[in-house]
Amino acid sequence: MEGRESAFDDRTPGVEDHEPTASYVSYTVGVGLAILATIASFVVSQTDLLWAPGIPVGLLVLAIAQIGVHLVFFLHLGSGSESTNNILALAFGVIIVLLVIGGSVWIIANLDANTMLTPDVMNMKH
C-alpha cells in the first residue's frame, strides 16, 4: 500500500489525504474584509460619524469583527469536524482572556472608586 509514498510523505497511519481548505480567493476575500474593518475603525475614531460616547463600543465591535475575519479566513477555523478541538481550545482561551482583562479593569476601577486620594497625593512625585 503505497509504502514508498507514505514514508516519503511522513504521514501517520490512517491518514486522510490533506486537501487545503484555503484558496487564493478566500485569502483575498479575508484581507479585503480586514482592510475594510481597519479603515472603518480609523474613520469611526477620527470623525463624528458615531455619537461620541459610543465610539469605544463601535471600535470594540469592529475589532471583534476583524478578529473573526482573521480566525475564519486566515486561521481557517471553520465548522468542519477537524476544527472542533481547535475551537474548543479557542473558547477556553477566550474565557481566560476575558477573565484576566475584564476582571483586572473591574477590580481596579472598584478600588479606585473606593480609595479617596486627594489630587496632590495622586500627582506626588519622588
Place this chain on the structure above:
Amino acid sequence: MTVATINTRPGAAPSTLARGRGAGGPAPKRTVVAYGFWIFILSDMVMFSALFAAYAVLAGSTAGGPSGVQLFSLRSVFVETMCLLLSSYTCGLGALSAERRQLGRFLLLAAITFVLGVVFLFIEYTEFAGMVARGDGPARSAFLSSFFTLVGTHGAHVATGLVWLIYLVAQVVAKGLRAAVLRRLLCWSLFWHALDIVWVGVLTLVYLMGVA
C-alpha cells in the same frame, strides 16, 4: 465468520477509515501538530491579555506626563497596520503556494512578507526612539511603562517571527518542500496570523481609543 465481516478489506487504504477525533485511527500528523501549536498560541494570547489588562488599568496614570493624544501619530500607525495586514495576506498565500509545491512563488511571497515585517518594525522603532529622545520613555509614567511593555512585546514577537521565517526559507531551500518542512511552515503561518490578531487589539485599545 461474523468477525470477518467487521474487518475491512485487506487492501483498503487507511485513508478511507480515518475520521480524526479517535474514530477510525489517529488524526493526521499535520492536524496534531497544528493543534499543539494552536495551544501554544492561545497561551501566548493569555500572556498578552495580562499586558492588555495592565495597559487598560494604567492608561490614565500619566503622572503629569504626555497622554496618547500628544504621543501617537495615527498616520504612521495606519501604515504599520497595513504592513502587518498585507504581510499576513502574503504569508497565507505563501503557505498555500508551499502546499501546492510552487517553490518560486513561495520564495517570492516569503520575501514580500519579510520586507513588510521589516517595514513594520522600522516604523515602530522610529516611533519608540522618538518618544525616548523627547524624554517620554518607559520610565516617564505608569502609562508609558505599560505602553512600551505591551507594544514592545508585540514588536519582539514580530522580530522573532522574521528570524524564524529566514530559518524556514533556508530549510525549504536546503531540504525542499517535504512534509516535515511544510508542517513547520504551517506553525509559522499560524504564529504570524496570531500576531496580526494581537495587533488588532493594540490598534483598537492603545492607539484608536487613546486618541479618540
